[in-house]
Amino acid sequence: NAGVTQTPKFRILKIGQSMTLQCTQDMNHNYMYWYRQDPGMGLKLIYYSVGAGITDKGEVPNGYNVSRSTTEDFPLRLELAAPSQTSVYFCASSSGPVMGWAFFGQGTRLTVV
Amino acid sequence: GENVEQHPSTLSVQEGDSAVIKCTYSDSASNYFPWYKQELGKRPQLIIDIRSNVGEKKDQRIAVTLNKTAKHFSLHITETQPEDSAVYFCAASKDSGAGSYQLTFGKGTKLSVIP
Numbered sequence: 502n503a504g505v506t507q508t509p510k511f512r513i514l515k516i517g518q519s520m521t522l523q524c525t526q527d528m529n530h531n532y533m534y535w536y537r538q539d540p541g542m543g544l545k546l547i548y549y550s551v552g553a554g555i556t557d558k559g560e561v562p563n564g565y566n567v568s569r570s571t572t573e574d575f576p577l578r579l580e581l582a583a584p585s586q587t588s589v590y591f592c593a594s595s596s597g598p599v600m601g602w603a604f605f606g607q608g609t610r611l612t613v614v
Numbered sequence: 615g616e617n618v619e620q621h622p623s624t625l626s627v628q629e630g631d632s633a634v635i636k637c638t639y640s641d642s643a644s645n646y647f648p649w650y651k652q653e654l655g656k657r658p659q660l661i662i663d664i665r666s667n668v669g670e671k672k673d674q675r676i677a678v679t680l681n682k683t684a685k686h687f688s689l690h691i692t693e694t695q696p697e698d699s700a701v702y703f704c705a706a707s708k709d710s711g712a713g714s715y716q717l718t719f720g721k722g723t724k725l726s727v728i729p
Contacts (some may be wrong), residue, residue: 534717543618543703543719544658559716560615591657603648603717605657 503527507592507606514582514613522577522609524592532595533575534559534603535567537588544591550575582613616641618706620720627694628728635723637704638686644706647687648717649678653700661702662689694727701725 508523526533531552536544546559550569564586566578575594579586589610595603617640627633639647648663664671664678664687671678675694680687691698704720 541721543620543705543721544717545719546716549716560718603660605659607657 505592505594505604505606507609509609510607511610512612514611516582516584516613518582519578519580520582522579522590524575524577524606525573526594526604527573528594528596528604529572530594530596531572532597533569534593535565535575535577536591536593537561538591539588547577584613587611587613616644616706616718618704618718618720620704620723622723623721624724624726626726626728629694629696631694633691633694633698633725635689635702635704635725636686637688637720639706640685641706641708642685644708646707646709647678647680648705649689650703650705651700652703658703696727696729699725699727
């Protein structure tokens with residue numbers, strides 16, 4: 502049972518480049534989330550999804566896009582990367598609406614130079 | 615929206631002593647309060663949570679208390695061990711209304727347990 506899997510683990514982007522952070526879960530969870538974690542800070546919600554075909558903005562959605570075509574996958578798209586998007590990104594999933602026993606992926610460390 | 619304040623930002627304790635981390639929240643509609651432990655370079659892991667219909671919850675050496683009136687909740691770790699050293703995050707969420715299902719995190723407390 503893999504849980505929540507994120508790829509890649511590390512990435513360096515140049516300003517203006519685009520990339521997709523992949524997230525997949527094998528627990529049949531309806532709820533999935535993308536968070537970013539800046540140094541010395543808590544996690545801030547970027548986007549979340551309550552089921553396939555449904556996505557909604559979180560606290561810091563600007564500069565990102567998501568899609569949820571299947572229950573398993575919840576990719577995060579960065580368009581026109583900026584230095585302010587340098588962060589560690591965590592994908593998470595949960596079985597219930599209020600996180601419950603939420604499972605986090607191992608994180609993607611992104612640097613924009 | 616919800617705002618979660620967490621104190622202290624750093625905490626050092628001697629092995630065997632107790633550690634207490636406190637959080638306050640602003641939205642009285644919040645009703646779910648989890649605590650996460652994050653070791654260096656690792657993912658956050660849920661260690662304990664509490665819902666608003668309960669005042670206290672224990673799991674071995676860790677416990678969480680909730681005061682709904684004052685809108686604050688605390689994590690208590692007893693008989694601390696070096697492996698308890700990590701960053702601890704509190705969070706708050708609600709299951710209805712605007713912003714529901716979203717976790718708002720505190721900024722974290724770096725706990726160091728000195729052998």
